[in-house]
Amino acid sequence: MINLWDIRYVRLGTPDVEAATRYACDVVGLELGRREGKAAYFRSDDRDHTLVYFEGDPQDHTIGFELRSMEELQAAASALDAAHIEVRAGTADECARRAVGAYVNFRDPNGSSIDLVVRPHHGGTRHWPSHDAGITGFSHIGLCSANPVRDETFWTQTLGAKVSDRIGTAPLLRIDEVHHKIALFPSQRVGVQHINHQVESVDDIMRAWYRLQKAGVRIVFGPGRHPTSGAMFLYFEGPDGMVYEYSSGVRLITPEQEPGYLPRQFPMADSSFCMWGSKPDIAEFKV
Ligand SMILES: [Fe+2]
Structure with missing residues (x-):
């Protein structure tokens, strides 16, 4: 049995990263953690990021869940494989972009894209929201x-x-x-x-x-x-x-x-x- 430790992030495609960034900061009140290429990373707490908008298809959504250890990640990949679910391990470059130690991706029966990640980065600096939304x-x-x-x-x-x-x-x-x-x-x-x-x-x-x-x-x-x-x-x-x-x-x-x-x-x-x-x-x- 896979044991999801916590929900970690959502990654969303959008045709207009600038408009999405304005919305995430000015309306929702998130902190713009950083920009990387055509993607913007947002913080809502002490973690490195919990939301990403990247330039792409607005129907392209991925949800990240944290597992406790590399062993659990390997066991999860094997369990999904045994359930005949296609599992793909993230490349070093993809792990760097997600700010995680390692991850695998698969789709749930409805087709939703799910990442299972280990060692996602914590934020070293204090979370400083763009305004006081609480x-x-x-x-x-x-x-x-x-x-x-x-x-x-x-x-x-x-x-x-x-x-x-x-x-x-x-x-x-x-x-x-x-x-x-x-x-x-x-x-x-x-x-x-x-x-x-x-x-x-x-x-x-x-x-x-x-x-x-x-x-x-x-x-x-x-x-x-x-x-x-x-x-x-x-x-x-x-x-x-x-x-x-x-x-x-x-x-x-x-x-x-x-x-x-x-x-x-x-x-x-x-x-x-x-x-x-x-x-x-x-x-x-x-x-
Ligand atoms: Fe809700």
Whole structure:
């Protein structure tokens, strides 16, 4: 069984790296860590980077997960191979560009591109956000899935994730104590459905709600609170139709709760996404 230690980064293609960079800094509030060729690397916490925009196809998304050791990476590659999944090891140049010691890449059953990495670089300098959005770090992604039942089996049985709750057939998956680091939403698209950054408090969410409206950024859901994770949230539109989320107050499922924990089943209803009454303008969240 593969043991995902943490979610590490998202890499997104875009036809306009400059516009995406302005958005990541001026709207989301990330720190521009560096530029390398036609790519920009962004920090959201103490890590080297947690988001990359590179010049390319806006449908080209890769999600990076950290494993604990080289041995675990080798075992993961063997396990994927045994499951008849094509695995490709990153070259030295690709590892350097990702700022990792080593990695392998494969696609999940829906075609999403996944990197498993070891020894990703930490940042030596203090994270200094481009403005005070209250971000405490990159935390989770929504992933598109044409078949959430099939993909839940893969993510739980091959990648070791655990189901925290389900909305309809959509599972919210944890790889540590945090309620979810991955969520699989029914969609005919491939790749990342939304990108979450945690913010410090509800004040940051409400400040963002006013700030983003003033800046003309389209709010697509919220402010609200998820009855699943308990997190308060705000979703807004980013470059190339990507959805970004700020959230705060996510529930933990601790080792003490773990033995008897049973995922809760929520119906596919607006009230399963927001307990305050906000209605999503996000295709994958629509009932
Ligand atoms: Fe989310």
